[in-house]
Structures are given as C-alpha cells and as structure tokens.
Amino acid sequence: MRHVLAAATLAVSATACVSTATPDTEPKGVVVDPISWGPCTDIVRPDGEPPARQEPGVRCGKLTVPLDYDNPDLGTIDLALIKIAATDQSRRLGSLVFNFGGPGGSGVDTLAQAAKMFDTLRTRYDLVSFDPRGVDRSSGVRCGSNADMDAYVELNTLPPTQKTREAGRAANQRFAELCKRDASRLLPYIGTGNTARDMDRLRAALGDAKLNYLGMSYGTQLGAVYATKYPNKVGRVVLDAPLDPSVTFRQRTLAQTRGFQQAYESFLKDCVKEGCELGDTVKAADANVMRLMYKLVDKPLRVGNRRLTQGLASTGLAAALYSEGAWPFLETALAQADKGRGDALIYLADSYTGRSKDGTYTTQMSSFPAITCVDSAERPDEGELTRTWKEAIKISPLFGSEGAGGICTSWPVAGNNEARKVNAKGSAPILVVGGKGDPATPYQWAPSLTRQLGNATLLTYEGQGHGSYSSGNKCIQSMVNSFLLKGKVPNQDVACAAA
Structure with a gap:
C-alpha cells in the first residue's frame, strides 16, 4: 500500500489568458551559489x-x-x-x-x-x-499546533446544510488567523x-x-x-x-467536484464488477457508503487515541480516488469502517493530510492555501461562495460540501x-x-x-x-x-x- x-x-488539490509581461532574463551580475551535496x-x-x-x-x-x-x-x-x-x-x-x-x-x-x-x-x-x-x-x-491541525482536518462536511457550511467557514477563518500569527513574514x-x-x-x-x-x-x-x-x-x-x-474559483470548484464524483462512480462500478463488499449494485454500494458517512457524523469511530470522523473518512475516500491502484484498498477500508474498524480509512486520510504516526504534520495542509491564495487575486464574496456551494452539492453532496470553502476569502495577504x-x-x-x-x-x-x-x-x-x-x-x-x-x-x- x-x-x-x-x-x-505524484498528484497529494481552468477562455485563455495571454500574458503581456516581458519574460524574465537572467540578472546580470547575479552569482548563483554552488550546491553543496551531502547525505x-x-x-x-x-x-x-x-x-x-x-x-x-x-x-x-x-x-x-x-x-x-x-x-x-x-x-x-x-x-x-x-x-x-x-x-x-x-x-x-x-x-x-x-x-x-x-x-x-x-x-x-x-x-x-x-x-x-x-x-x-x-x-x-x-x-x-x-x-x-x-x-x-x-x-x-506552519499554522498552529498539531492539535490545531487535527481539529481542522477532522471537521465534518456533511450534512450539506448551511449550519455545516458555517462551521467550515469559521474553521477556515481560524486557520487563516493562525497562519497570519505564525507565518506572516x-x-x-x-x-x-x-x-x-x-x-x-x-x-x-x-x-x-x-x-x-x-x-x-x-x-x-x-x-x-x-x-x-x-x-x-x-x-x-x-x-x-x-x-x-x-479558471475562476467557481469553475475550479465545480469541475473538481464533478471529477471526484465521476471517479467515485467509476470506483463503485469497478467494485461491483469484481464482487463488492459494499453492495451488489452500484446503487446499493453508494447507499451503504453514504449511510456510513452519515453514521460517522454522529458517532465517530475510535482508532487508538484518535477518532475517525466523517470529515476524515471523506478525505480518506478522496485520497484513494487519486489512483486506480488504491481502489481495492479503499473497498476494504470502507467495509471495515462499516463494521467498526476505522484504522484503514484514517491511514488513507493521513496520507493526504501529511500526518505521521507520532501526530506531527508536514506543511502540506498549510503550504497549499499559502501558495494557492497568493496565486490569485480573486477573493469570492459571500454571494459567490453561496452560489458555488449550492451548485456543487447538486453535483455531489459528498464532495461538493468540501470544495466550496473559499479559504482565500479569509487569507491574510493579497494575491496576484x-x-x-x-x-x-x-x-x-x-x-x-x-x-x-x-x-x-x-x-x-x-x-x-x-x-x-x-x-x-x-x-x-x-x-x-x-x-x-x-x-x-x-x-x-x-x-x-x-x-x-x-x-x-x-x-x-x-x-x-x-x-
């Protein structure tokens, strides 16, 4: 695995714009330091x-x-x-x-x-x-402590209601404040x-x-x-x-929501074709996966000293959709979670969020918005965020609820x-x-x-x-x-x- x-x-997330900027040239007089290689x-x-x-x-x-x-x-x-x-x-x-x-x-x-x-x-x-x-x-x-990151990635994205969405927005705002505090330079x-x-x-x-x-x-x-x-x-x-x-924020969100939903459906079809632990038909398998997700909203599974929330389970599911080779493992992970064992889904989620066994994180979850938000001057207002969210959950309640967070709206520095x-x-x-x-x-x-x-x-x-x-x-x-x-x-x- x-x-x-x-x-x-090799992946852990578009009318053409033509640049009118003059291409950079190698600055005269700049001496590039040699690289010192070692173990x-x-x-x-x-x-x-x-x-x-x-x-x-x-x-x-x-x-x-x-x-x-x-x-x-x-x-x-x-x-x-x-x-x-x-x-x-x-x-x-x-x-x-x-x-x-x-x-x-x-x-x-x-x-x-x-x-x-x-x-x-x-x-x-x-x-x-x-x-x-x-x-x-x-x-x-790095933004906040490892405990702060645990709380951030555990957040549920279902059900696709205004209350859940507001909780996500508040979490994004808090995360952006931590980034400003810890990495403003x-x-x-x-x-x-x-x-x-x-x-x-x-x-x-x-x-x-x-x-x-x-x-x-x-x-x-x-x-x-x-x-x-x-x-x-x-x-x-x-x-x-x-x-x-x-692409704009809205275009990117809707395209990726559609892409993950289509990959999820392809996974289910392949699973049923090969004999699926999740259900005998695509419809039954999907219903069982969604039943599991909603069960985790109210009753997260204990995994050692951690808990598998719906938010982490959805992240683990999405992580496995990046590679067709991970689909058999995903089937097993979902089936085990339905029986009360959440360690495989947590393993998949951790592979995406960059969490190690000792509870520390790579900078993946902090570096992603830091780069993404500087790379665009677009800052969607509340009306645009709401319209995008409503369109996205029509495509996929499971993936659409995650894609329309709009963290760049809260970001502490301007983009270009x-x-x-x-x-x-x-x-x-x-x-x-x-x-x-x-x-x-x-x-x-x-x-x-x-x-x-x-x-x-x-x-x-x-x-x-x-x-x-x-x-x-x-x-x-x-x-x-x-x-x-x-x-x-x-x-x-x-x-x-x-x-």
Whole structure:
C-alpha cells in the first residue's frame, strides 16, 4: 500500500489568458551559489517512517535564494534539494527537475519514495527535486499546533446544510488567523512566480543551459509559469495532469467536484464488477457508503487515541480516488469502517493530510492555501461562495460540501494573477499529458492549457487516476520517455488507451 500511495502522491488539490509581461532574463551580475551535496538524513516513507538505508547515488543539498527578488535586502531562504545520479554517466543528458504537485508537496520526500518509477529516465538524467519555498524543509509554512491541525482536518462536511457550511467557514477563518500569527513574514513571497524564479536559479546551479522538467498536477502550473518567464531556457518539458491556471474559483470548484464524483462512480462500478463488499449494485454500494458517512457524523469511530470522523473518512475516500491502484484498498477500508474498524480509512486520510504516526504534520495542509491564495487575486464574496456551494452539492453532496470553502476569502495577504497568465510561445516544444478519468485535474483543463501555452502538444490517457505517467500505462510512459530522452514530440491528438 505504501507504493500505491507513493504513486498517488505524484498528484497529494481552468477562455485563455495571454500574458503581456516581458519574460524574465537572467540578472546580470547575479552569482548563483554552488550546491553543496551531502547525505540525506531526514527522508521519510509514505507511512511516516524513515528509510532503512540510503540508496547509493542519492544526495541532498540546499540552494540559497532571495526571499523577495525585488527587494534582496529582506534576506534569503534555503531550498532543500535531492539528487539521484544518472546510472549511465557517460551518456548523461543533464538534470531532470521534478515537481510532484500539491501545491505544497515535498519534492525531496516524493522523489526518494517514487524514484523506481523513473528508472528509465535515470539512465541518462540526474533526477532532481526540491521542496519549494514555503514547503517543509524550505522555510515551510506552519499554522498552529498539531492539535490545531487535527481539529481542522477532522471537521465534518456533511450534512450539506448551511449550519455545516458555517462551521467550515469559521474553521477556515481560524486557520487563516493562525497562519497570519505564525507565518506572516513568509506569506507574501510564497507564490508560484517566485518559485519559478527559484527554479531558474536551480537550473543555473546545476550547470544546465536549459531546464528539463517533469511537472505533475500543480507542477504543471509551475512549469507553465517558468516557460512563460524563461522561454529561451526551456529544454524538454512535460506537464502531466495539468491545471488550467485561468479558471475562476467557481469553475475550479465545480469541475473538481464533478471529477471526484465521476471517479467515485467509476470506483463503485469497478467494485461491483469484481464482487463488492459494499453492495451488489452500484446503487446499493453508494447507499451503504453514504449511510456510513452519515453514521460517522454522529458517532465517530475510535482508532487508538484518535477518532475517525466523517470529515476524515471523506478525505480518506478522496485520497484513494487519486489512483486506480488504491481502489481495492479503499473497498476494504470502507467495509471495515462499516463494521467498526476505522484504522484503514484514517491511514488513507493521513496520507493526504501529511500526518505521521507520532501526530506531527508536514506543511502540506498549510503550504497549499499559502501558495494557492497568493496565486490569485480573486477573493469570492459571500454571494459567490453561496452560489458555488449550492451548485456543487447538486453535483455531489459528498464532495461538493468540501470544495466550496473559499479559504482565500479569509487569507491574510493579497494575491496576484501572475501565475494565472501563461504563454510560452518561442520556447522549445512542450508536452502536455491529460487523463480522461482524472478526478483532481479534469481532462478539459489539458486542452485548455495546451492552447494557452501556444507551442504544446497534447497527449491523452483514456484511463483513470490523477497523473498519467504514474498510472504505469506503457503507452504513456513510452511516449513521455521518448520525448525526454530523444526529443521526439508525439503527433498531435495522439491518445493512449487504458491497459
């Protein structure tokens, strides 16, 4: 199950806007500090435990960058890095930089966990990733205590009533206040625009003339912003499970609610087809799942010194929908919870929220809003929040109640639209990969981002799950590998069927 969740984290959540900004150029006179590589001492596995041993060729380091590129006098922050050396150094092409999504996911931990998946690419690339600014080891944003985070993620989202929604709004307001109290120095500088600048410093420090890059989920927005700022520095870039940066809050909420509901229905159909513990028909299985969720609203299950609330159960369910490989485990987890055992669903929820066995959290749940809210100037008012919520719960009471929280309305710093406007015309060709059954980044965002970039080719995966390369589909992996290793761009409108 750890390996399934490691693959799923290559995910733990769009009319085209054309940028009129002048692309950034490498500042004259700026000396990029060399990276000092050494042993990795704090890598963790998906279950929160440290690895048994350090694999040969894996090194960690740090890169110092300005907190504010426009005002260097404000000081610097250190970015945590990981590098896994190419196995065929005589044919090495350079570095391949990864961002696995979030926003707010640790690139250091995820690459260490999932490196085997990229063995083919590793033959000729040093695999490199980093914790972006505001994430974990890179001055990670933390809001409140572990107990505060427990209370926040345990909050119920059912029933879909105004009272439940108001409780969610109050929790968001409290969370935003904690972030202001604990991370006010960092919050204005956490956005994707600055992370793209960091990534160009990383490219230079690695000694690469061009950036070769594989971005997944949020990593596609980061890659698109980088290509917009530095079109002449783009090497071979793949954007898998793409976000559409131009969507509004309402559009994003409704699309993702629909995507998770469709993935949930696909899970139920597959479950029934294979002989389902949850029910003999899709309708019966759905009714039993919803009955469980409502039971947990009033009677959470004890799991050690914790409790499985409906909020945590829904989070665990959603986490497993990111990867089709996790569906059998999800079936078992739901069936066990119905019989009074909630440990499997809590395990799934913890994999999403970044909670370790000792009760500590990664910065995932804090870094996500810190980055998301800086990346948009949109601050929906109460009328827009209410209309969006009502539309979302019509699509899915289970997932719609979660998606319309609007935490950015309460966020303590203003956002800007720098990361919502992309146009990479003039760069080298970019490969966009979209999945038809992706719950978190619905497929329609893939052709939309392709159009906005202006020089990209779309590769379509007909299967399920968030992220096409991580699905293990041989057709997708072959085309992506061929592009990254040989520079071979697939034909337009090419698609790969599910295995």
